[in-house]
Amino acid sequence: MFGWLLRKNTALSEVVNHFINTPFPASSTPIEQANFLVLDLELTGLNPRKDHIVSIGWVPIRGQEIVLAEAKHYLINSPVSVGQSAVYHGLHDHQLKNAHDLAQILTELLSHYAGYIFVAHHSGLDEQCLRFACQRCFGKAPRFRFIDTMQMEWQRLLRQGKVVKHDALKLPNCLKRHGLPDMANHHALEDAYSSALLLLSQLKLGGNTMTLSDLYLLSR
Amino acid sequence: MEVADVTKFLAETTPFDQLDAAALGQLSAHINVYYYQAQDSVKINTDRLLIVRTGIFTLYSDQQQLLTKLQSGDFYGYQQLLTGLTDSDTLLCEEDGLVYWLEAEAFHQCRYQYKNIDIFFQRLFSRRLHQYREQQQASRFTLKISDVVQQRKIAIRPEQTAQDAAKLMSDSRVSSLLVEENNKLVGILTDRDLRSRVLAHALPSSTQVSQVMTRQPQSIDRHAYLYEAVQQMSQHNIHHLPVTDQGVCCGMLTATDIIRSQQDHPVYLIGEIHRQLSTDGLERCSQQIAALAITLSKQQVPAYEAGHIITTITDALTQRLIYLAQQKLGEPPCVFSWLAFGSQARMDQSLNADQDNALLLEKEPVGAVGEYFSALAEFVCQGLAQCGITLCPGNIMATNPELRLSLKGWSGRFARWIATPTPEALLKASIFFDLRVIDGSKGLFNALQEDVLQRTTEAPLFLYHLAQAALQRTAPLGFFKNFILEQDGKHKKGLDLKKRGISLITDLVRVYALYAGIHEVNTRSRLQQLAAQGIIDSKDGQNLNDAFDLLAQLRWEKHQHDLQNSHDVTNLLNPAEVSGLARHQLKDSFAVINEAQSRVKHRFCREL
Numbered sequence: 001m002f003g004w005l006l007r008k009n010t011a012l013s014e015v016v017n018h019f020i021n022t023p024f025p026a027s028s029t030p031i032e033q034a035n036f037l038v039l040d041l042e043l044t045g046l047n048p049r050k051d052h053i054v055s056i057g058w059v060p061i062r063g064q065e066i067v068l069a070e071a072k073h074y075l076i077n078s079p080v081s082v083g084q085s086a087v088y089h090g091l092h093d094h095q096l097k098n099a100h101d102l103a104q105i106l107t108e109l110l111s112h113y114a115g116y117i118f119v120a121h122h123s124g125l126d127e128q129c130l131r132f133a134c135q136r137c138f139g140k141a142p143r144f145r146f147i148d149t150m151q152m153e154w155q156r157l158l159r160q161g162k163v164v165k166h167d168a169l170k171l172p173n174c175l176k177r178h179g180l181p182d183m184a185n186h187h188a189l190e191d192a193y194s195s196a197l198l199l200l201s202q203l204k205l206g207g208n209t210m211t212l213s214d215l216y217l218l219s220r
Numbered sequence: 221m222e223v224a225d226v227t228k229f230l231a232e233t234t235p236f237d238q239l240d241a242a243a244l245g246q247l248s249a250h251i252n253v254y255y256y257q258a259q260d261s262v263k264i265n266t267d268r269l270l271i272v273r274t275g276i277f278t279l280y281s282d283q284q285q286l287l288t289k290l291q292s293g294d295f296y297g298y299q300q301l302l303t304g305l306t307d308s309d310t311l312l313c314e315e316d317g318l319v320y321w322l323e324a325e326a327f328h329q330c331r332y333q334y335k336n337i338d339i340f341f342q343r344l345f346s347r348r349l350h351q352y353r354e355q356q357q358a359s360r361f362t363l364k365i366s367d368v369v370q371q372r373k374i375a376i377r378p379e380q381t382a383q384d385a386a387k388l389m390s391d392s393r394v395s396s397l398l399v400e401e402n403n404k405l406v407g408i409l410t411d412r413d414l415r416s417r418v419l420a421h422a423l424p425s426s427t428q429v430s431q432v433m434t435r436q437p438q439s440i441d442r443h444a445y446l447y448e449a450v451q452q453m454s455q456h457n458i459h460h461l462p463v464t465d466q467g468v469c470c471g472m473l474t475a476t477d478i479i480r481s482q483q484d485h486p487v488y489l490i491g492e493i494h495r496q497l498s499t500d501g502l503e504r505c506s507q508q509i510a511a512l513a514i515t516l517s518k519q520q521v522p523a524y525e526a527g528h529i530i531t532t533i534t535d536a537l538t539q540r541l542i543y544l545a546q547q548k549l550g551e552p553p554c555v556f557s558w559l560a561f562g563s564q565a566r567m568d569q570s571l572n573a574d575q576d577n578a579l580l581l582e583k584e585p586v587g588a589v590g591e592y593f594s595a596l597a598e599f600v601c602q603g604l605a606q607c608g609i610t611l612c613p614g615n616i617m618a619t620n621p622e623l624r625l626s627l628k629g630w631s632g633r634f635a636r637w638i639a640t641p642t643p644e645a646l647l648k649a650s651i652f653f654d655l656r657v658i659d660g661s662k663g664l665f666n667a668l669q670e671d672v673l674q675r676t677t678e679a680p681l682f683l684y685h686l687a688q689a690a691l692q693r694t695a696p697l698g699f700f701k702n703f704i705l706e707q708d709g710k711h712k713k714g715l716d717l718k719k720r721g722i723s724l725i726t727d728l729v730r731v732y733a734l735y736a737g738i739h740e741v742n743t744r745s746r747l748q749q750l751a752a753q754g755i756i757d758s759k760d761g762q763n764l765n766d767a768f769d770l771l772a773q774l775r776w777e778k779h780q781h782d783l784q785n786s787h788d789v790t791n792l793l794n795p796a797e798v799s800g801l802a803r804h805q806l807k808d809s810f811a812v813i814n815e816a817q818s819r820v821k822h823r824f825c826r827e828l
Contacts, residue, residue: 065252068222068223181229200255
């Protein structure tokens, strides 16, 4: 009776397997050779177990250049109402009627960007949400490699001996500190692009000899 | 999918500001974004167009000479994209910044698709950007109805009486009324109607307006051109035209309005000046100069023509003052020429020009001759000052006895400057080499000019020093955030359009003109002559001419801006207020000046 569901999962989980089987670059890789995918999710709430993805935006970085040709922004069909979260991301239920199927978008993400280091601002939540979403759609979730621009900023400020106030790490404040154009506005693609700019600046500040393992340390 | 920050920036950047949203989105999909840190060197031979988003980048030649600085909205790499030739410049990041790299393919696609963008980059490359115009400028001498019509509407209802109408006309000091019923125009009534249709027919003053008004009058839209109104009035032999705005009546245009609008026409003003019988009268005339300047600017008269017109008015004031002086002092004891130097001589006077004049006399200025011309000079110069043309702070005026000389005296003076020049003396004296006769004997003046030009063409040492003096000041390298980048790498606030631009060209061109013995004094005419005689390359001449026009235009607009805001008229431009195309064009003009200066240096300042 549930055979179709099983078949679907088997076929779809191939995407996950492909992602799992694609190796990440060695941790000794110089950062300018690594590929990054900077992404941002807008959610119906802050609980990855219960809440859903409303929109996703991403932009890849290759050779330390943001590739706008592959910048993507998708609205996602949510099984529940966006409710009060609309206040933050500005997306309302009626706009999501013609939105995309979550599995379809995750398939694109996992098949195109296997082997990429993922990047987000305050990445913990995004990572958990992605994992739960994969679990829900494919029956299994891969392990991601995530870099957190917020953690990097926090460590950087601590090393400078600065007292870090609670809102100093918010994306707009980080952008301002780095002298970057501030367009962060809870739009998944704009925020992903802004985080990408922040990462480029942070990578430059880290010096030219950084490897991925240095980066993982900075992002802890 | 497009990133709003990127498309928004492109939409504000010349020349991409002409693209629509869809085209901008497509363009942005071919962009990669890179972040440079100070001291990073930019790989420039990448066959992509670099667009600076933030930060500051410095361009050095292969000899490590500072060429220019690039900032937000500036480009690099178009040279290679257009020509396929690599170059050996170095681009260094000076202040952390983002750049957009646009793929060659997309750049070329954009050029093929949008002619204006192609032209922009071609001109940017050939330093002929000052010829680039985004829009076709509105044609000249095209005042619209809305520019002249009084912004008030005086209307009466058809059922009111002739007496009401007469009273309303007197109270509002108008000669005609709009007749409206339910806010719809049904007729007009003029004071002439009251005379010929009411009084002449012995109708009572209680006659209704509707009985004597002109029904279904002609009307004209307020966006129509003034000459269309003139045409319509002449055609129907009428003197009043109701003006409509989107079909709704908004005022009345009268023949008087049209005449008044032409009053600040230069021809009218000059005629008026020549009718004045006193200095006070001339002063009243000169008060119209500011209004005239604003009108000229509204009519989009180019700066060089405006300069010509303003000079012609100064000439007229001078001539009339000389006439009035002779009325007062009697016939002059000998033939004389009234000379003008500097901008008046070159016919590129601006609104803040001061006096530069002198007298050339047939006889030596001694005894009665000397006293007569001293009195004449005093009368004319004080008169000009009263008319708003301020006394020369350097005392280069006919009131200065040093500047009231006979032909022999002037010839000797010029001979000394030419024979024993020093750069310092020439810096001051260079003004005397632009001279023109304003009134009096042309023959006397011609004799002097022939004498001077004969000497200058055969005086390499003089030309050497004159060129040195002309090269003492340089154009800034470029514009840069809120300040000007000087040649020595320093930063300064504010750009003096005259000192750092217009005068540099005037000085350069004077050196060539005196070398070639050219009689013309106007800078543009000199350039034309120089190119025609093959003294300078015609392309270089055209470039200098264009740069001169651009700088003069910017100064003219700056003066207009000052005038309309009731500020003092100055030549000082705030770089922060210069944006987009004008900034590119200015940088371009400075480059033209710098090139021309190095050619002068090469030609006139080699070891003798």
